[in-house]
Amino acid sequence: MTAEYVTPGDTPRGALPGRPAPFVLAAGEGERAHLFDQLFTVLLSGDETQGQFGVFTMEAPRGRAIPVHAHDDVHEIFYVLDGQVRVAIEDDDGAVLDRVLTTGDFGYVPAGRRHQFRVESLRARTLGVSTGGFERFFAAAGERTDATMPPVVPVIPSSEQLGEAARRYRNEFFPDARLID
Template sequence: MTAEFVRPGEKPRDDLPGRPAPFVLAAGEGERAHLFDQLFTVLLSGDETEGQFGVFTMEAPRGRAIPVHAHDDVHEIFYVLDGQVRVGIEDTDGAILDRVLTTGDFGYVPAGLKHSFRVESLRARTLGVSTGGFERFFAAAGERTEATAPPGAPVIPSPEQLGDAARRFRNEFHHDVRLID
């Protein structure tokens, strides 16, 4: 259960506060969503940071690379908590940075750059930080869940659902580009 400062007679909330307010989450808590073979857990949203940033985790088994994409006004970081994750990023000159990040490694994707990632180890867990609001893309593109592990079978959104989520969260897919071998 989410713990936050609670006034006498009020009960604690079981979700994020939705406004700038102190709160804590126990391990496994947050807003969870399945997308493809991944579990995303939003720990802090743009609602709590007045749109400045969002914080989330991603946990997944070894699998295929997520589709190459870019978001013009969203910066994104990856910090590998456990495992190995290959990150591919194309810079503004067209050069590709293709690197396997291991536990403790950090990666940064400035807004507007095409990027993709793939879990290389049996399982991996990352901490992500993005420009505020984008953290809710995963639930919009996939499905909300109460599960605390990646899905047993991949959650594949319909083209309409994925397209709608991409438009709402300013995420442009580049299916004709490959960044990771």
């Protein structure tokens, strides 16, 4: 039996294969979306891993903190590829682990934990891994793009669009909460 290799050129706009199949992506390829001032690039989705996990990158300039949120059944990691990212994670007792992660640092957010992050350096890039399916939240909440850089003008979704994406991808926002000053 010969393995079938899928490359982005085999599918429109660099889309992923959508099924468990070996594939490769060149730098900058993947499914991209702008949300707020960030560029998210999905490298591997739950479709390719039978729902087990998704892999994505986030690139953004220094900016405001992402709203406090939690995902009841979604685990998430942050691995800083370049720059500095402040991550604040609430534990079971309500105490907050608040750290600035720098290049090479790692953070883990267990499912159900409220958390927030903010880029602290001029620019930052992170690698994220989450429970499969959640990686599609960014395109649903923002807008798909062919751009390879974060947006010049932030992409601010309507409350309806953000709410629908949050419901669909198991993301709960806490608009009155702050974990990062």
